[in-house]
Each structure stands twice: as C-alpha cells, then as structure tokens.
Amino acid sequence: MHIGIIGSGKIGGTLAAHFATAGHEVAIANSRGPETLRELEAELGGHVHAVTAREAAEFGEVTVVAIPFGRYTDLPSGAFDGQIVIDTCNYYPDRDGHRADLDRDATTSSELLQEVLPGSRVVKAFNAIRFDDLREQARRDGAQGRRAIPVSGDDAEAKTVVGALIDQIGFEPVDVGTLAEGGRRHQPGTAVYTVDLNAQQLREQLESAPKHP
Template identity: 60%
Template sequence: MRIGLIGAGHIGGTLARLLSRAGHDVAVSNSRGPETLRDLEKELGDGAKAVTAEEAAAFGDVVVVSVPLGRYREVPTSVRDGATVIDTNNYYPQRDGAFPELDADRTTSSELLQAHLPQAHVVKAFNAIYWERLLNDGREPGAADRLAIPISGDDEQAKRVTADLIDQIGFDPVDVGGLADGGRHHQPGTPLYGADLTASAVRERLGR
C-alpha cells in the first residue's frame, strides 16, 4: 500500500518506521522540506522517500496527518478522492491556540480535519498512545499483553483499512464509533487517552 505521511515527529516518524517495516511504500514529509529528512529516508531504505507535504498527500492511498492541530488548515488538499486519512492529532490549547468550537465541545478536532478534506475519509487513530509505546510495544496477534488502539470514523471501509494497518504493526484496533461520538472517547481528558489497555479493557471502560 502507498502511504503518505504529513509530519515526521514522534508519532509520524514512528509510524513511518513501523509501516515501512511492514512492507508498505512510504512517502514522508514535514514542514521544513524533504532535505531535512534524508537521514530518515536512508534509515527507512527501499520503498521509502522524503517528499514535500503536497507530494505526500497526493501519493497515498492512505495519508497519515501528524501535525499540530493548530496547523491543520495547512494540510494539503491534494489528498486523493476517497483516500483514507488517519488523524493522529489532539487539541492542546496551550500549543494550538484557542478553538472556541472545541472549547465548547460543539465538534471534535478530527471533524475539523474532515471538513478541511471533504473528499477523503478521516479516521482518528494513534492519538491516545504514547510514541514510545507505539515504537517498542507491538506484539504478535493473540498475545495477552497486546495493547489496543482505539479508532473512530464515519466510513466503514476507511476504518477497516486503518484497523488492518494497526494489526500489522502489532496492536489491536478497537472501533469506538464515529468521528463525533467515538472521537470524544479517546481525546485528551478521557479514560482511554494515554491508557495502556488491552482490547478487552478498552471495551470494559466503554461499558461494552
């Protein structure tokens, strides 16, 4: 699968490494330009390349957005029609500035990104796990200590694509609902955020 990554920080860079190891073609970008990513490109090896954000957006059947929420409007709109966009972001007012619609809980951060990319299918994932856990704690299917990653989204096929990628890199996906209702279950300040839980423990916390 062709996967474009917009943002190469802790989460974006970690996902680039994990998805490349899983055999996917990866195009990784950041805000400073591909020349600043040559070391990562070399580390990832064949099947990976450093590109501009616009190129990463257009490259992917799946596009991972891992930039600060305050800059979500800078995400290129060159994302393909029907592409799956995985949103790893969280709203931190001290970093992102105030978003009155989020402060009033009228919407969620992923719904803002979905409105920015109406041609794509946004799935919220990887926002509730610490990057060190993501990098180091993948396990084989069926392992008793395999951690869960909650996902939410409004398109079932996009969620299946995301769930399959999560499984490939060593975690159990747990579908917690749509962008609005589900996203509110694993954003900052919720019982799932930053919690190292198995799939059964996630469902238990949600009363399912």
C-alpha cells in the same frame, strides 16, 4: 500499500518505521522540505521516501496526518480526494490556541479536519498512545492481550482498512464509533488517553465512561 505521512515527528516517524518494516512503501513529509529528511530516509531504508507534503498526500491510498492540530488548515487542499486519512492529531489549547467550538465541546478536532478535507474519509487513530509505547509495544505475532488502539470514523470501509494496518504492525484495533461520538471517547482528558489497555479492558473502560449527549 502506498502510505503517505505528513509530519515526521515522534508519531509520524514511528509509524513510518512500522509501516516500512511491514513492507509498505512510505512517502514522508514535513514542513521544512524533503532535504531535511534525508537522514531519516537513510535510517529507515528503501521503503521510505522523503517528499513534499502534497506529494505525500497524493502518493498513498492511505495518508497519515501527524502534525500539530493548530496547523491543520495548512494541509494541501484537494490533494486528499479519495484518500483514507488517518488523523493522529490532538487539540491542545496551550499549544494550538483556543477554539471556542472545541472548548465548549461543540465538535471534535477530527470533524474539523474532515471539513477541510471533504473528499477524504477521516479515521481517528494513534492519537491516544505515547510515541515510545507505539514504538516499543508492537507485537506482530498476533498474541492475545496486545495494546489496543481506539479507532473512530464515519466510514466503515475506511475503518476496516485502518484496523488491518493497526493489526499488521502489532496492535489491536477497537472500533469506538463515529468521529463525533467515538472521537470524543479517546481524545485528551478521557479515561483511555495514553493508558495501556488491551481490547477487552478498553471496551470495559469505554462502556463505563459517560456518553456525549
């Protein structure tokens, strides 16, 4: 599969390594340009290619967005049409600036991303795990008790594709609902955010958590 990644930081770089190890072709971009990614490109081998953000978005069947949420409106418009977009972003007011609609829980950051990428199918995943856990806890042997990754989205087929990628790189996908409902259940401040849980434990924790009205 061709996978684009916009954002070469801790989460984006770690996912690039996982996907390349799994045999996917990866195009990765950052805000500073492909020349600044030559070292990462060389480190990760021939499956990873440094490109511009627009090229990364147009490259893949799936594109990962792994940038600070506050910059989501800088994404190349129109480049994501027909794409499955994996949203790893989190809203941190101290970093991103306060947004009244998010502060009063009127929407979620993933729903806002979907609004600016209307031709895409956004799936929230990899936002509730620390990058070092993402790097070190992959268990590609399919063993029971793997670390669970909550997944939310409005398109069932897109969630299935993302779930298969999660499984392939060594984690257990757990569908937790739509962007509106599910996204609220694994964003910062929730009981499952950055907590090491297997699939059963994650489901139990989510079941006991209060539902959004």
